Amino acid sequence: MKTQRIYLRIFSIFILCVISISFSNIYAQKKIFTVVIDAGHGAHDSGAVGSFAKEKNINLAVSLELGKMIAENFTDVAVVYTRKKDIFIPLQGRADIANSNNADLFISIHTNSNTSSKPYGAETYTLGLAKTKANTEVARRENSVILLESDYKTKYKGFDPHSVDSYIMFEFMQDKFIDQSIEFASAVQQQFGKNHRYNRGVRQAGFWVLHATAAPAVLIELGFISNRSEEQFLASKAGQKQLATSIYNAFATYKYNFDKRSGIPTAKDPKLIEVKTDTLTASKYNPDSARNKSGIENTKQQTAQKNTSNTNLPIFKVQILASRKKLSTDNAAFGGLKNVDYYEENQWYKYTVGNTADYAEIQEIHTQTTKKHFDAFIIAFINGEKISVIDALKIIRDTKKQR
Ligand SMILES: [Zn+2]
Incomplete structure (x- = not known):
């Protein structure tokens, strides 16, 4: 018994x-939406530095506060952080976290800085071609953290954050998430504006971390650490709470519309939280002292007419391997790839796949090819002559502008 x-x-x-x-x-299954919150910088990478505050700490505090609010109010949302502590995560590593978690939304949180102490206010970026020098400058500064990695040249495919030419790649990529990214970015800026932050608008620039993330993605610049009173605000608990609440409200609005579109039953209205702006309102400035208006306007670049002797467009291919000996195209070394071609250069036979004037198409072919041929890379030709990919992209851009 x-x-x-x-x-x-x-x-x-x-x-x-x-x-x-x-x-x-x-x-667990009920968590149908994953938001990845990325607190910019960390550890030996402080980001922008003010008179007493550091960007990395502001970003982290706002990120944790935002994540907490989302987790408390949405049982169906999984909140993933790229970092929850003061640690260093490479830019690509941040995108990898988003991609391996199948992110539905990626929010990268940063703090702005300027050589002048005057600019203030918040701006939100989506991936795209920077239309102004000021926007390019922000992307250049945020991208430059890859230089802290010893192997950045191979890891970032030759992307050099300080080279103007490197940014041409952002002109030619296709971003299928652009509409949702702009939708969320606009919601963020709208909330900032509502809550007495100076709204510097939704902008575009070439940020590596947004480029490498396969999801709607934005990068928020909370405010300027280089502006004394805004630094006070950004570093204060009340200020951080206010910023996080604004972003939370943008998230709630975005999620509400996302659910509606997906046919998921929703409450009557988005779950917004009231923002308390009782204490440090660093945002109450006299807009007359702002010079940032000039930074927002679209400067249509003058097209320098390049030599137009090349009537043909450049052609892109993906190079897989080189050999001193001529190989048959069904050689096992090609791993069953179809339509293998070759060209001769300095007594080498160089083998390629793909043959297209469409850069987006060759990028796709390149991605597929690297699954078997790790170090495959894109090359370009014009009228049978090899040229650099960047020169090829410039030719395409200039040809388009002439039309
Ligand atoms: Zn930053």
């Missing part, structure tokens, strides 16, 4: 375990 009772007890514990595991599974 006694042993029977023990067995019964063990059996009921087992059943309880099974039930609770399946419950937690159901619960």
Whole structure:
């Protein structure tokens, strides 16, 4: 009898375990939306530095506050942080975290800086071609953290944050998330504006971290650490709470519209939180002292007419390997790739796949090819002559402008 009772007890514990595991599974499955919150910089990378505050700490405090608010108010949202502590995460590593978690939204949080102490206010970026020098400058500064990595040249495919030419790649990429990114960015700026922050608008520039993330993605510049009173605001608990609440409200609005579009039942209105702006309102400035208006206007670049002797467009290919000996195109070294071609250069046979004037198409072919041929890379030709990819892209851009 006694042993029977023990067995019964063990059996009921087992059943309880099974039930609770399946419950937690159901619960986990309910988290249908993943937001990745990326606190910019960390550890030896302080980001922008003010008179007393550091960007990395402001970014982290606002990120944690934002994540907490989302987790408390949305049971169906999984909140993933790229960092929760003062640690260094490479730019690509941040995008990798978003991609491996199948992010539905990526929010990168940063703090702005300027050589002048005058500019103030918040701006939100989506990936795109920078239309102004000021926007390019912000991207250049945020991208430059890749220089802290010893192997950045191979890891970032030759992207040099300080070279103007490197940014041409952002002109030619296709961003299928651009509409949603702009939708969220606009919501963020709208909320900032509502909550007495000076709204510097939604902008575009070439940020590596946004480029490498396969999801709607924005980069928020909370304010200027280089402006004394704004630095006070950004570093204060009340200021950080106010900023996080504004971003939270933008998230709630975005999620509400996302659910509606997806046919998920929603409440009557988005779950907004009232923003308290009682204490440090560093945002109450006289807009006359702002010079940032000039930074927002679209400067249509004058097209320098390049030599137009090349009537043909450049052609892109993906180079897979080089050999001193001529190989047959069904050689095992090609791993079954179809339509392998070659060209000769300095007594080498160089083997390629793809042949297109469409840069987006060659990028796709390149991505596919690197699954088997790790170090495959894109090359360009014009009229049968090899030229650099950057020169090829410039030719395409200039040709388009002439039309
Ligand atoms: Zn930053």
